[in-house]
Amino acid sequence: MTKVLAFTNNKGGTGKSTLCANSAHVTALTGAKVLVVDLTSQITCSSLFIGGAESLPEADTVLAFLKKPPERHIEDLIYESQKGLDIVAASVSMAKAVSQLASIQMGKESVLKYELERIKHQYDYIFIDSPGELNELTVNALVPSTKIFIPTRLNRTDFECTESMIRFIREAENYIGAREVRVVLNMLDDRYLPGNIWASSHTGMLYRQAQQTFADVLSPVTIPDSADIRTAFDRGLTVVEYKPGEEAARRVQELVNREVTSD
16 A cells, blocks of 8 residues: 655645655665656755756646645656656646645545545555645645654754644644644754763753654654755765765665654
């Protein structure tokens, strides 16, 4: 059965898109058939996996089917990436998608789900990168998902937004059914972790708070604050392409092994 994985948070700056892109690529390297659906105006995943994403006509992006009736269906908008996966690209004008969906009288929350039903049998994994806010696009990412990842940084503001995101998902489950949720501490300096030099600092105490606050939904895998991830993206690479043997790449691989590809 196809696993549909949504990466979301109702706050920007948590590294959500970069983590989604790197996780999708690591998953594709296992030999799995992977599709990425980009719903963000930053077009992070689109830019990484296909060249010239910022210049794509709107009719060649998700904007073409996030409306009723659709101009084109999803199967006509899939690009093959040289990195061994497929992608449906976003547009820099994704705000239009929000207004397009808002104008639909019934079924606006399931537009993406119905499109994915057309092609999901072709893929083992579908990764959805949603915008850093709570709107119609975010809801469309949550409805078809089987597992939801919420990347967060180690600070109180991110924690509050992550808690509100979890509450929203739990309330939505009354209508869409149960969803597995995993909070991932992202861009974390390992020196704040227990047993390390800054563990007793204020930020180190926030890590212990995260363990208490998110408890059973907190992934044991943390993603380090690494220049390798940022530099890789600037060079059009994922971190496993850029520095495959370094800690950041190993940690993304561990996340995929534990949270994505494990049964």
